[in-house]
Amino acid sequence: xxxxxxxxxxxxxxxxxxxxxxxxxxxxxxxxxxxxxxxxxxxxxxxxxxxxxxxxxxxxxxxxxxxxxxxxxxxxxxxxxxxxxxxxxxxxxxxxxxxxxxxxxxxxxxxxxxxxxxxxxxxxxxxxxxxxxxxxxxxxxxxxxxxxxxxxxxxxxxxxxxxxxxxxxxxxxxxxxxxxxxxxxxxxx
Amino acid sequence: xxxxxxxxxxxxxxxxxxxxxxxxxxxxxxxxxxxxxxxxxxxxxxxxxxxxxxxxxxxxxxxxxxxxxxxxxxxxxxxxxxxxxxxxxxxxxxxxxxxxxxxxxxxxxxxxxxxxxxxxxxxxxxxxxxxxxxxxxxxxxxxxxxxxxxxxxxxxxxxxxxxxxxxxxxxxxxxxxxxxxxxxxxxxx
Numbered sequence: 001x002x003x004x005x006x007x008x009x010x011x012x013x014x015x016x017x018x019x020x021x022x023x024x025x026x027x028x029x030x031x032x033x034x035x036x037x038x039x040x041x042x043x044x045x046x047x048x049x050x051x052x053x054x055x056x057x058x059x060x061x062x063x064x065x066x067x068x069x070x071x072x073x074x075x076x077x078x079x080x081x082x083x084x085x086x087x088x089x090x091x092x093x094x095x096x097x098x099x100x101x102x103x104x105x106x107x108x109x110x111x112x113x114x115x116x117x118x119x120x121x122x123x124x125x126x127x128x129x130x131x132x133x134x135x136x137x138x139x140x141x142x143x144x145x146x147x148x149x150x151x152x153x154x155x156x157x158x159x160x161x162x163x164x165x166x167x168x169x170x171x172x173x174x175x176x177x178x179x180x181x182x183x184x185x186x187x188x189x
Numbered sequence: 190x191x192x193x194x195x196x197x198x199x200x201x202x203x204x205x206x207x208x209x210x211x212x213x214x215x216x217x218x219x220x221x222x223x224x225x226x227x228x229x230x231x232x233x234x235x236x237x238x239x240x241x242x243x244x245x246x247x248x249x250x251x252x253x254x255x256x257x258x259x260x261x262x263x264x265x266x267x268x269x270x271x272x273x274x275x276x277x278x279x280x281x282x283x284x285x286x287x288x289x290x291x292x293x294x295x296x297x298x299x300x301x302x303x304x305x306x307x308x309x310x311x312x313x314x315x316x317x318x319x320x321x322x323x324x325x326x327x328x329x330x331x332x333x334x335x336x337x338x339x340x341x342x343x344x345x346x347x348x349x350x351x352x353x354x355x356x357x358x359x360x361x362x363x364x365x366x367x368x369x370x371x372x373x374x375x376x377x378x
Contacts, residue, residue, distance in 0.1 A: 021268075033222050037363040046356025079210075081361045165378050167235025172270045173369065174226040180366035181373040188370075189354050 008138040009187070010110065011047050011179060012098060013038060015054040017150040028146040030059050035066060037176040039085040045183040048138075050088045051098045063091045095142070095153075102138055110138040114149055114157035115178065117171050123160040126185045133186065141182065143175050197327040198376070199299065200236050200368060201287060202227060204243040206339040217335040219248050224255060226365040228274040234372040237327075239277045240287045252280045284331070284342075291327055299327040303338055303346035304367065306360050312349040315374045322375065330371065332364050 013034060016027035035052065042050045052063055067086055069075040076083030092098050103109045113129065124132075133139060142149065142157065154160060164181055165171060173181070202223060205216035224241065231239045241252055256275055258264040265272030281287050292298045302318065313321075322328060331338065331346065343349060353370055354360060362370070 033363075033365075037366055040361050040363055041366050043359050044353075044355035044362055081359070084359065085361065164233075164373070166233035166372075167376060170232050170270070170273065172229050172274065173233055174222075174229055174365070176222075176363070176365055177226055177230050177369035180362065180369045181377070183355075184353070184370040184373065187356060 007046065007048050008106070008136070009047050009133055010049050010051065010098075010102060010138060010140045011038065011042055011183075012051045012053055012095065012140050012142045013175070013179075014095065014142055014144050014149060014153070015052075015056070015059070017153050018144045018146040019148060019150055020146055023147075025150050026146060027054065027056055030054060030063055031145070032066065034145070034176060035063065035086065035089060036082070038179050039088050040082075041180045041183050042088050043085040045187040047088065047183065047187075049090055049102075051140075052089055052091045053093070053095055053098060054091070055093050060091050060093065063089075067091075098140070102140065106138045108137050110140045111159065112140050112142060112157045113159045113161050114142045114154050115144070115161050115182065116148055116154060117163050117173070117178075118148075119163050120154065120160040123162045125162055126182075129159075129161060130186055143179055145175055196235065196237050197295070197325070198236050198322060199238050199240065199287075199291060199327060199329045200227065200231055200372075201240045201242055201284065201329050201331045202364070202368075203284065203331055203333050203338060203342070204241075204245070204248070206342050207333045207335040208337060208339055209335055212336075214339050215335060216243065216245055219243060219252055220334070221255065223334070223365060224252065224275065224278060225271070227368050228277050229271075230369045230372050231277050232274040234376040236277065236372065236376075238279055238291075240290075240329075241278055241280045242282070242284055242287060243280070244282050249280050249282065252278075256280075287329070291329065295327045297326050299329045300348065301329050301331060301346045302348045302350050303331045303343050304333070304350045304352075304371065305337055305343060306352050306362070306367075307337075308352050309343065309349040312351045314351055315371075318348075318350060319375055332368055334364055
């Protein structure tokens with residue numbers, strides 16, 4: 001794996017369809033640090049692009065304003081390393097819009113891999129997904145905000161990834177932590 | 190390593206002495222999500238306690254107010270998983286105060302391991318630190334906020350840990366990401 005550059009791995013942060021505390025499907029609000037922390041991890045590990053997916057118009061406007069500040073505005077002059085990270089972000093209204101975008105650029109429809117804190121039958125191991133990243137087919141790794149991706153979304157993805165497990169039954173990482181750890185497992189030296 | 194429970198690993202988040210963008214030693218402000226994200230990762234991976242270190246009285250008051258909300262107040266009723274995580278936090282004014290605290294409870298002075306995004310001569314590998322965690326001596330893993338731990342702090346620690354490396358020269362993870370990845374490397378299954 002030493003020659004792998006991570007150039008065909010995409011990260012998608014999904015704000016709809018996700019579930020709330022009670023299991024209802026919602027569109028969650030964007031968290032500012034999800035943009036920064038996940039973009040920095042994506043840039044560090046060589047992810048090709050970081051898609052932020054929300055159907056809410058006001059959220060799209062908000063994200064674009066934040067990105068303008070850091071990518072073309074004063075924030076990027078103050079902290080050029082932050083500019084390099086946030087330049088990886090593209091905001092789209094739906095997961096399918098992202099798939100069309102990637103397929104157009106890559107010439108292949110990407111394989112979709114959904115992540116979850118729960119175990120699903122037949123889920124991919126980290127080792128298997130590392131092997132898949134050697135293929136020319138691009139891969140999108142989808143992460144849910146709020147209480148996670150909806151059951152329908154999980155079922156419709158091409159693959160589900162093994163959950164992260166720690167020292168015991170407790171397994172409640174932030175999405176920022178989960179993305180960081182999974183990128184290290186897939187692309188870390 | 191399968192029998193290791195992580196019970197003798199401590200995490201310290203240092204707000205002084207750390208450096209700012211220009212290399213000056215400062216006391217940084219506490220970031221709310223550093224409390225939540227790092228506590229959740231510590232609970233998931235079986236860290237024994239998460240020390241938040243700041244010499245600033247108003248910051249100590251602020252952190253204790255946040256912890257009261259989640260550990261004994263309404264936040265913990267709303268989200269008991271969050272209570273379990275934030276209950277790992279102890280706020281102290283200085284790194285030495287933490288060492289005295291741990292030494293009193295464990296009966297051994299802990300080994301201190303400082304982390305950095307830069308490589309230091311003779312730094313510990315992740316494999317070597319995993320082995321050290323099998324010993325009865327407790328270990329404190331220290332992380333710097335802002336632009337990282339001061340040179341003096343780095344030099345005075347018992348050990349320095351290898352930096353995380355990604356796909357290329359860019360290496361600007363948030364402290365939340367760095368803690369999460371390092372705990373997974375040391376304690377992950």
